[in-house]
Amino acid sequence: MTADRLERSAKPPRTLAERLTTFDRRWIFLAMGLAIVIPLLYPLNLPFKPSPMVIALYDTVESLKEEDVVYLSVDLDPASTPELEPFFRAVVLHLKRKNIKIAIGSTWYSAPPLIERWVRDVVEPPQGIPGEDGYQGAPDRPYKKNADYAWLGFREGKEAVINRLGSDLQGNYSGRTSDGTPISSIPWLKDKKRLADFDLVILVSAGSPGAKEFVQQVQTRYSIPMVASVTSVMTTDLTPYYQAKQLLGLAGGMLASAEYEQLVGKPGLGAKAADVLSVGHLVVILAIVFGNIIYFTSRPGGVRWLRRLRRRGGGR
Amino acid sequence: MVKKQLPLLIGSIAGALVVVDLFVPRGWVGETSDQLFEWGQILAAAALVLGGVNLMQVNYPKIRRREEDWPYKVVLLVSAATMFAFGIPWHKIGGAPSAGGVEIQEGGGAGGKATLRVVAARPDAVVKIDGGAVPIHGKTIGKASGEGGAPIEVALAPGPHKVQVFMTPVGYQELDADFEVAAGQTAVATAALPLTWGQEGRFRTWTYDHIFAPCNATMFALLAFFIASAAFRAFRARNTEAALLLSAAILVLLGRAPIGRLINDNLPDITNWIIDVPNNAGRRAIIMGAALGAIVTGLRVLLGLERQHVGGSE
Numbered sequence: 001m002t003a004d005r006l007e008r009s010a011k012p013p014r015t016l017a018e019r020l021t022t023f024d025r026r027w028i029f030l031a032m033g034l035a036i037v038i039p040l041l042y043p044l045n046l047p048f049k050p051s052p053m054v055i056a057l058y059d060t061v062e063s064l065k066e067e068d069v070v071y072l073s074v075d076l077d078p079a080s081t082p083e084l085e086p087f088f089r090a091v092v093l094h095l096k097r098k099n100i101k102i103a104i105g106s107t108w109y110s111a112p113p114l115i116e117r118w119v120r121d122v123v124e125p126p127q128g129i130p131g132e133d134g135y136q137g138a139p140d141r142p143y144k145k146n147a148d149y150a151w152l153g154f155r156e157g158k159e160a161v162i163n164r165l166g167s168d169l170q171g172n173y174s175g176r177t178s179d180g181t182p183i184s185s186i187p188w189l190k191d192k193k194r195l196a197d198f199d200l201v202i203l204v205s206a207g208s209p210g211a212k213e214f215v216q217q218v219q220t221r222y223s224i225p226m227v228a229s230v231t232s233v234m235t236t237d238l239t240p241y242y243q244a245k246q247l248l249g250l251a252g253g254m255l256a257s258a259e260y261e262q263l264v265g266k267p268g269l270g271a272k273a274a275d276v277l278s279v280g281h282l283v284v285i286l287a288i289v290f291g292n293i294i295y296f297t298s299r300p301g302g303v304r305w306l307r308r309l310r311r312r313g314g315g316r
Numbered sequence: 317m318v319k320k321q322l323p324l325l326i327g328s329i330a331g332a333l334v335v336v337d338l339f340v341p342r343g344w345v346g347e348t349s350d351q352l353f354e355w356g357q358i359l360a361a362a363a364l365v366l367g368g369v370n371l372m373q374v375n376y377p378k379i380r381r382r383e384e385d386w387p388y389k390v391v392l393l394v395s396a397a398t399m400f401a402f403g404i405p406w407h408k409i410g411g412a413p414s415a416g417g418v419e420i421q422e423g424g425g426a427g428g429k430a431t432l433r434v435v436a437a438r439p440d441a442v443v444k445i446d447g448g449a450v451p452i453h454g455k456t457i458g459k460a461s462g463e464g465g466a467p468i469e470v471a472l473a474p475g476p477h478k479v480q481v482f483m484t485p486v487g488y489q490e491l492d493a494d495f496e497v498a499a500g501q502t503a504v505a506t507a508a509l510p511l512t513w514g515q516e517g518r519f520r521t522w523t524y525d526h527i528f529a530p531c532n533a534t535m536f537a538l539l540a541f542f543i544a545s546a547a548f549r550a551f552r553a554r555n556t557e558a559a560l561l562l563s564a565a566i567l568v569l570l571g572r573a574p575i576g577r578l579i580n581d582n583l584p585d586i587t588n589w590i591i592d593v594p595n596n597a598g599r600r601a602i603i604m605g606a607a608l609g610a611i612v613t614g615l616r617v618l619l620g621l622e623r624q625h626v627g628g629s630e
Contacts, residue, residue, distance in 0.1 A: 025545050032544045046574035051588060078529035079536030110532070113524040116486070116516060156364060157357035164353045167346070171354065221338065232572070239591055240600050255572055278575035280540060285566050287548040292562075295552045 020294040028287050035283040039275035046278055050259040053242055057227045057249025058263040060200065061094050068199035069101040069188055071169075073214065074118075077110040080206035080231050086257035086270030087229040088118060088204055093127045094264050096140035101188045102149040103198070105173070107161050107209045112154045112178075123149050128266060137265035146181050150189055153178035158209045159217055166218030169194050196222040203228040210234070215241045229257065320627075324620045331618045371396060402523060405514030407489075415489035416507040418479065424502030430474050431502040435467045436460035436481055438488070438509050444480040445470060460507065474499040481507035487518025564590055 050058070064070070072091075076084050095102055102123065106115060128140040143149045152173045155161045164172045170183050170193060177183060184190045195201055201224050205211040211228035215238075219226050227249040230238055235252025242250040251260055254277055258270030330352055337349035375389040407413060416437075424431040434443050441460040443452060452458025452470060460481050462468050474497060482490035491507040511518045553559040570576040571587020616622035 025548055028544050028548050029541050032541050036540065046578055048574040048577060049584070051584065078532045081533070110528070112515065113521060114529075117525075120486075155357065157353075157360040160353050160356040160360065164350065164357065167341070167353075168350050171350070172357075236591060236595050236599055240596050240603060243592065243596060253572065255574070274574050278573040281569040281573045282575060284544050284547045285569055287544050288551045288562060288566065291548040291551060292553055 021298045023290075023294065028283075031283050031286075032280065035279040036276050039279050040272065043272060044275045044278065046275060048255065048259065048262070048274060050263055051256065053239075053250040053252070054256050054259040054263065055249075056242075057229075057251050058094075058260060060225070060227050060248045061091065061098075061202075064095075064098060064100055064199055066099045067101065067188070068098075069103065069192060070095060070200045070202055071165075071192075071195060071198040072102055072104045072202045072204070074104060074106050074111055074115050074204045075108045075210045076114070076204060076206035077108060078114060081114065082269075082273060083231045083254045083257060084204050084206060084229060085118070086254070086268055086273070087251055087260055089122050089127070089268055090257070090261045090264045090266065090270070091202060091204075091229070092118075092122050093137075093140055093266060096123075096126075096143060097128055097138045099141075100199075102143075103152060103189055103192065104149065105152040105165070106154045107158060108206075109154060109156065115151065119145075119149070119151055133266060133268070135266040145179070146177060146186050150181075150183075150186060151178045159213050162209055162213050162217045165195050166222050166224075167194055169197075194222070195224050199225070201226045203230075205230045205234065207231070207234070211238055211247070212241075215246050219246050229260070320623075323626045324623065327625070328618050328620060331614065335614075335618070368396070368400070399520070399523065402517060402520040403514060405512070405517070407510065407513050407517075413489070413508065413510040415509060416481070416491040416493075416505065418493045418495040418503050418505045420495065420497060421502045421504055423500070424469075425471065425500050428474070428499045429471045430497040430499055432470045432472050432477070432479060432497070433467050433502055433504045434460050434470070434479070434481060434507065435504060436507045436509065438483060438507075439465050441481055441483055441507060441509055443468070443505075444482075445472070446478050447480075450477075472497060472503075474501075477503070479503075479505045481505060481509065483509055485518070486516060486521045487512055564594075 123143050126140050126142055128135050128137055175183050203211040203214055211230050228247050229251040232253030241247045254273050258274040261268050261270045334349050337345050379386045379389050439461050442457050443460040444457050448456030476496045478494050480492045488509045495503050497503045553562050568587050571584045576583040
């Protein structure tokens with residue numbers, strides 16, 4: 001036995017507090033990994049109710065009339081698809097079953113391949129088949145390129161592009177859709193010269209430029225009816241605009257997408273992910289609680305500090 | 317003088333015009349402002365080219381000198397060059413190759429019927445006849461090739477028809493042809509389905525779907541683990557403010573997930589109140605402060621006091 005090992009064996013056993021301070025945080029990573037994977041494999045199907053902001057968004061889309069035209073700005077990248085793709089699918093089904101024409105554009109360079117795939121998978125084929133995947137709503141129909149929807153493409157220029165959409169939408173897209181079709185040859189789109197000519201602007205945004213820039217650059221100036229679906233982290237940035245009625249509805253994050261799916265009547269990717277959200281959030285809360293237990297047990301007088309805090313009703 | 321003052325003057329006039337357009341969006345002011353925004357878009361597109369040149373200028377010397385992490389810079393430049401090359405519509409240069417066509421031949425068909433023979437160059441191609449109205453093996457869309465890549469034959473009623481032969485993955489040209497066939501004739505649809513390049517080309521789409529999208533999603537997904545780790549290490553109730561922040565965070569975390577309603581039916585309402593009232597109060601203050609700051613900075617640029625964007629020291 002070496003001197004080092006002798007010395008270690010002579011040490012008293014470590015206390016719980018000492019052991020907690022050397023806690024390996026890779027256990028937290030493992031817990032988070034399991035919290036994501038297990039609910040996906042074994043869904044808990046926890047119930048949830050739509051929030052007022054999501055209901056307002058649904059009601060705004062529901063108030064559209066047949067043959068109305070909406071501008072759908074999809075500003076995202078693959079990283080944000082878990083949060084926003086469920087909303088996109090649900091809102092497109094909602095629009096299609098009301099026979100509403102859709103013009104799609106983007107200000108993000110990373111969005112077009114995603115949009116093109118979603119157009120093929122979601123916009124063109126019918127999505128709402130009653131009885132299939134638990135869908136109970138009205139059926140939709142296949143949408144045809146340039147007859148029912150138009151993919152206008154991506155334009156670089158960020159806020160300058162958004163500003164120009166407000167004043168000269170067709171000029172912004174050089175008067176053509178992404179496949180080169182002249183906008184003037186599309187009867188339902190040729191008279192839509194600027195965003196204010198659309199019956200509703202729907203924003204699916206993962207960051208900047210996105211919903212915030214649309215509100216700041218064009219909404220107030222041209223009084224454009226606008227709703228948005230954004231990632232969780234953006235929600236608090238945009239709620240003031242919802243309260244001020246600059247946004248008529250707001251869906252923030254994965255849960256809101258699941259809520260919209262529920263309102264449309266077709267639970268999908270969002271509903272599945274809502275369980276992951278529940279367990280994932282629980283793991284974060286447990287990590288906070290556990291971290292604080294270690295903090296209070298490891299500092300000298302930690303428990304006394306708690307008593308003092310209670311007596312004073314304030315901080316240290 | 318010209319080098320410094322002229323850009324400032326141009327900036328001031330352009331900026332002032334856009335501000336005036338916000339209040340008087342009519343006549344020549346509106347038109348000029350629109351023109352300025354169009355130029356802005358052109359400049360933004362040109363900046364992408366400059367960015368590419370800059371990428372080379374910054375990274376290539378470091379690779380040549382074998383500076384620290386130079387292999388990563390090689391990966392960066394090779395990736396950028398590859399995506400650039402994949403983004404060019406090469407198939408259109410020198411004339412686009414044909415996706416194929418339909419040729420009518422005498423013979424074939426029996427009992428007053430005609431025949432459609434599909435000859436597809438790619439074994440995974442699929443075929444749709446009359447938009448799915450004519451079934452192929454009982455389905456609206458069927459495989460365009462038989463066993464061992466042999467052509468398939470479908471009996472048709474005499475008259476006009478439409479045939480579409482395509483690949484389900486993106487990035488191939490498709491055969492979409494109308495033809496008219498009489499009884500006793502055979503329409504031979506030859507589908508070459510060549511690869512396409514450019515924005516919706518096979519290579520660019522594959523690279524986006526199989527490299528860019530997974531890498532991009534992975535980076536964002538790691539956030540879940542970082543947040544859990546940060547919550548464990550840093551989110552401590554060191555004082556009253558931190559304890560308050562921590563409590564609010566826990567309430568919002570619970571209320572913004574279905575489990576919140578399971579714990580207590582009022583939890584989502586409490587969460588909504590936290591977001592709607594204290595959060596919005598703070599957020600509005602930040603928005604107002606940022607807006608005032610932006611106005612001041614804008615005014616400094618318009619008045620020529622801010623010179624950093626033209627290389628000035630102030």
